[in-house]
Amino acid sequence: MSRSTVGVLALAALVLPLTAACVDNAAPGDAASGTPAGSLTVSSTADGCEVSSATAPSGTLTFQVTNDGSDVTEFYLLGEDGLRVVSEVENIGPGITRDLVVQARPGTYYTACKPGMVGDGIRAEFVVTDSGEDVGPTGDVAAQLATAEQQYVAYVKDQVGALIAGTQEFADAYQAGDDEAARDLYAATRVHWERVEPVAESFGDLDPLTDAREADLAAGDTWSGWHYIEKDLWQPAAADNGGEEYVPLTDAERTQAADDLVGWTQELVDQVNDPAFTFEAFQISNGAKELLDEVATGKVTGEEEIWSHTDLWDFQANVDGARVAYEVLSDVVEAEDPDLAATLLERFTALDGLLAAQGSVEEGFTSYDELSDQEVKELSTAVDALSEPLSQLTVVVTGA
Numbered sequence: 001m002s003r004s005t006v007g008v009l010a011l012a013a014l015v016l017p018l019t020a021a022c023v024d025n026a027a028p029g030d031a032a033s034g035t036p037a038g039s040l041t042v043s044s045t046a047d048g049c050e051v052s053s054a055t056a057p058s059g060t061l062t063f064q065v066t067n068d069g070s071d072v073t074e075f076y077l078l079g080e081d082g083l084r085v086v087s088e089v090e091n092i093g094p095g096i097t098r099d100l101v102v103q104a105r106p107g108t109y110y111t112a113c114k115p116g117m118v119g120d121g122i123r124a125e126f127v128v129t130d131s132g133e134d135v136g137p138t139g140d141v142a143a144q145l146a147t148a149e150q151q152y153v154a155y156v157k158d159q160v161g162a163l164i165a166g167t168q169e170f171a172d173a174y175q176a177g178d179d180e181a182a183r184d185l186y187a188a189t190r191v192h193w194e195r196v197e198p199v200a201e202s203f204g205d206l207d208p209l210t211d212a213r214e215a216d217l218a219a220g221d222t223w224s225g226w227h228y229i230e231k232d233l234w235q236p237a238a239a240d241n242g243g244e245e246y247v248p249l250t251d252a253e254r255t256q257a258a259d260d261l262v263g264w265t266q267e268l269v270d271q272v273n274d275p276a277f278t279f280e281a282f283q284i285s286n287g288a289k290e291l292l293d294e295v296a297t298g299k300v301t302g303e304e305e306i307w308s309h310t311d312l313w314d315f316q317a318n319v320d321g322a323r324v325a326y327e328v329l330s331d332v333v334e335a336e337d338p339d340l341a342a343t344l345l346e347r348f349t350a351l352d353g354l355l356a357a358q359g360s361v362e363e364g365f366t367s368y369d370e371l372s373d374q375e376v377k378e379l380s381t382a383v384d385a386l387s388e389p390l391s392q393l394t395v396v397v398t399g400a
Contacts, residue, residue, distance in 0.1 A: 038062060042113070044092070045069040049113030049122040056104070057131035060398075063100040063111075067092045071116040075100060078110040082123070083204035087286060090117070091297050101394065103282060106130040118218040141332060141399070145281035148328040152284055153277070155324070156196055160269045163192035167265045171258035174229060177251075183233050187310035190226060191361055194317035197294070198287045199279075203271050210264045215303065225264070227307075229257050234307035281329060285394040288325035291318040292387045300380045302368050312365035315379070316355050322390065323348050329397055337396045340389055347386040354382055 038061040043050040046069045065075040076088045077100065086109065089100045106128050112121035166189035173181040193200070193211065201207040208216070210225040217223055232254070235246045249257065271277060298304040299315040326333070326344055334341040358375075359365035371379075 039064060042066065042075055042111070043068045044073040044075060044113040044115060044122075046071065046115050047122070049075075049111065049124065051111050051124065051126065054124065055127045055129060057133075058104055058106045058128050058135055059131050059133050061102050061104050061128075063089075063102070064097055065089055065092060065100060065113075066097040067094050069115050070094050074114040074117050074121075076110075076112040076114065076121065077102060077126070078112055078123075080108045080110075082110050085202045085204075087283070088201075088290075090290070090293060101398075103135050103398065104128045105135050116218075118216065144332050145329070145397070148281050148284065148332075149279065151328045152279065152325075156199055156272055159192050159196050160199075160265075160272050163189070163196070164262075164265050164269050166192060168262055171262045174233070175255050175258040177254075179233055182229075183308070186226075186230065186233065186308060187305075187313040187365075188361065190310075191313055191317040193226070194294075194314045195321045197318075198290055199272065200268050203268065206264055206268055206271075210261065210268075213304065213306070215306075224257065224260050226261065227305075229261065230305065231307045232257075236307060281332075282394060282398055284325045285329060285397045288322040288393055289387070289390050291322040291325070292383060292390055294318050295383050296380070296387065300376065300383060302376075305368065309368040309370075310365070311368040312355065312358055313361060316361055316365070319348070319351055319355065322386075323352075326390070326393065329393070333393065333396050336399070337392075340392055340396060343389045344386070344393075347382070347389065351379075351382040351386055354379055 038056060038059055040056060040061060040063050041052040042063050042065040044065060044067050051063070063075065063077070065073075067073045071094070073092050074088060074090045075092065075098075077086045078084060079086050087100055087102050089098050092098050109126045109128065110123050111126045112123045114121035166185065170182055170185040170189050173179075173185060197207065197211070200210065208225075211227065212221075212223065212225055213227050214223060214231065231246070232249045235248060238245045295315055295318045299311045299318065302309070302311055304314050305311045326348070330341060333344075355365075358371070
């Protein structure tokens with residue numbers, strides 16, 4: 001597909017009091033002490049989320065998050081309402097430390113660890129005081145990044161416009177019992193969602209309501225959204241359903257599922273088209289890495305579309321989003337680190353080539369369960385090769 005029509009990824013909410021960035025072990029350092037400026041440590045355990053301080057001065061902050069528990073964990077910085085995801089770092093395995101770098105303006109936030117990556121997390125208030133220093137870029141770089149942000153806002157609005165139209169058509173077919181039509185529409189419509197998923201993640205519960213997998217559910221959770229309907233359209237045999245016969249949704253349940261999906265998608269559209277909606281360049285670069293993490297932890301494994309096996313559509317959408325995120329920031333990257341720019345272009349091209357060998361969004365992809373082990377390995381290796389230099393993008397863009 002042409003790059004003028006690929007999806008854009010953003011990490012944004014309604015006017016946020018900070019800009020945020022997530023990088024792996026690449027925090028800005030204090031040359032004298034050898035420690036990151038504004039460094040805070042976080043220890044995540046099964047029942048604790050210990051942050052070394054509940055306050056910090058505005059400016060560049062680095063949360064060094066260590067998983068001291070036995071389950072995979074996540075760490076979030078939330079807005080004052082406790083719902084908006086300002087920034088996050090996911091999939092932190094036991095014994096692993098990952099860094100979350102944010103450029104924080106004064107305000108009240110909440111920190112949250114989510115052991116097991118389920119539930120609301122273990123939260124605490126976090127206050128950023130006014131240091132009196134400017135936060136964010138200045139001069140020519142600021143102007144370049146402002147242009148990138150404008151391009152992203154326009155594209156995200158375009159993507160969610162396509163998403164709501166496709167979702168309504170999909171929901172109408174599903175509700176009417178036209179399963180063949182609904183199955184044909186499913187993957188191509190979800191491409192628009194996957195391209196902007198981090199935007200939805202920033203708006204409270206929209207993402208889990210709309211896109212939770214069955215494996216993501218905690219005890220007592222009610223399942224809904226795309227994958228809830230996916231399972232009903234590609235009904236599993238008992239052997240693939242925990243040994244239990246799958247019970248198809250009733251007409252009333254279908255109607256409710258379809259109406260909910262359209263309603264939550266419209267809420268995303270409304271949020272994005274709110275005049276106050278914005279996001280900053282640091283969030284764009286953060287989102288590029290997050291999308292590659294999505295590919296590595298869900299798409300390559302075949303766990304995202306476990307019933308339909310349409311993972312390659314999602315895979316392509318995530319890669320497109322990451323590439324566009326880089327491309328709108330590329331003027332700054334090429335000026336500050338031309339070697340990184342060249343490496344990213346080379347590795348995006350290589351990964352796109354592997355995906356193109358399996359099909360396209362327009363013409364369709366190979367079913368993921370039909371890929372050979374070697375093909376999966378090649379895709380995984382290419383994702384890892386791109387993910388490493390992409391993790392450096394935020395540091396270059398922020399000048400940290």
